[in-house]
Amino acid sequence: MIESEDNPKPEGRVARRQRRNRTALITAARDIMAEKGVDAATMLEIAEHADVGAGTVYNYFKSKDELAIAVLESLMHELGRRIEMVTDTFDDPAQVYAFGIRTVLDTATTDPRWEQMLHRAEVIADAMYRTIGPFAIRDLKNAVSAGRFRESDPAMIWRLTAHTIIGASLAVTGGELPSDSKVQIVARLLCMAGSDGESAEELAARPLPELPPAPSE
Amino acid sequence: MIESEDNPKPEGRVARRQRRNRTALITAARDIMAEKGVDAATMLEIAEHADVGAGTVYNYFKSKDELAIAVLESLMHELGRRIEMVTDTFDDPAQVYAFGIRTVLDTATTDPRWEQMLHRAEVIADAMYRTIGPFAIRDLKNAVSAGRFRESDPAMIWRLTAHTIIGASLAVTGGELPSDSKVQIVARLLCMAGSDGESAEELAARPLPELPPAPSE
């Protein structure tokens, strides 16, 4: 029964299970919250999906809110990774942005829950393209390499990108999103850089939405 | 006791009380939600502030969520009104934007609840100014008068502005805002155009934050 030689570190197995549990919880919460929204996702459902007891969740996260933040963190991290792939693949970062906007808009026009909010979506989206789109993220990478950012942490740049898209998306839907959809939106934004297994070549082959010409300066 | 001659419409008094109740509820909810956030604001507390019974709220709003949306709607309306004042007063719409960013940043560095999220705020804010700020809203008014927007409803433009600021604010705070702070943020953005009674002259006299030079195209 003695198996200590398998564990060079004394806390090996415990640490491993803890990491597994934490990851499983975030994954389960991410799936459920992205599907139904943060409010509708119950802690019991999340615990069951992660195969732990209801009380165990609170050994890893102080509250549901803290868990939701961890989920958002994880989504943002993944989003950053994928945006990186896209910007490595495409020349014009503005296209990345357009891609994101279009993805959100497509989702919104498809999802019946958003339908009623979107009677003016086409018109507003067009306005958004024309004003924010071409400007906000254009030459994002160039701005970074030209040292226009003082902050060296690239994660901040992805945050900036993602959250600006979220802000713009709220404008698309008239600001009447269900109040807890932040996680849902970010989860959907992941589509913008394709699925996880997709190669850079496949990404490059994806059809991009047309970007209206930038207003002349 | 007959007072029918005071009421040209038969439902005069009822309609008046209904309007008063609805307004009182939105006002109470707005105060409490802006103070503590949507989640922490309880329906009972809101009802008590509005001087109605707990059940009465549900005669006016189907759910807490619907009430929160009405509150956001009301805040956005007020915000639009005030942005209009500011844009009428100042020549450069970019300054309006900078004003908004600075207000959010000031609030965030002052409010102890946000303190821990803001260790990188100064650096990030600078990056935000330099990338989004000068571009996103620059010549907003000119864009409108040049017919660059197809949508004629000016409310959409204020939405776009406000929500972009919200998105950018999220970037400022690293995206780690309490999950239900949307109403809080909009409420604070109201400061950006000064208090309700402030005149256009007083607004013009307010010190504006410096706007970094726009990156050359």
Add this chain to the structure above:
DNA sequence: TGATGAAAATGAATATGATTCGTTTATGAA
């Protein structure tokens, strides 16, 4: 002026779901 019924208000009761906590189980060291 008082009676009448529909609309609105009420708050006690219900339902849901986050969180706590006393108990049980698993783990690593001695």
Add this chain to the structure above:
DNA sequence: TTCATAAACGAATCATATTCATTTTCATCA
């Protein structure tokens, strides 16, 4: 093998959104 500690557990607690049977308000009209 035994012990001490840490983690897991889920039933019980608690907070609060929502419902609903009852009461109150009020415009109408005899």
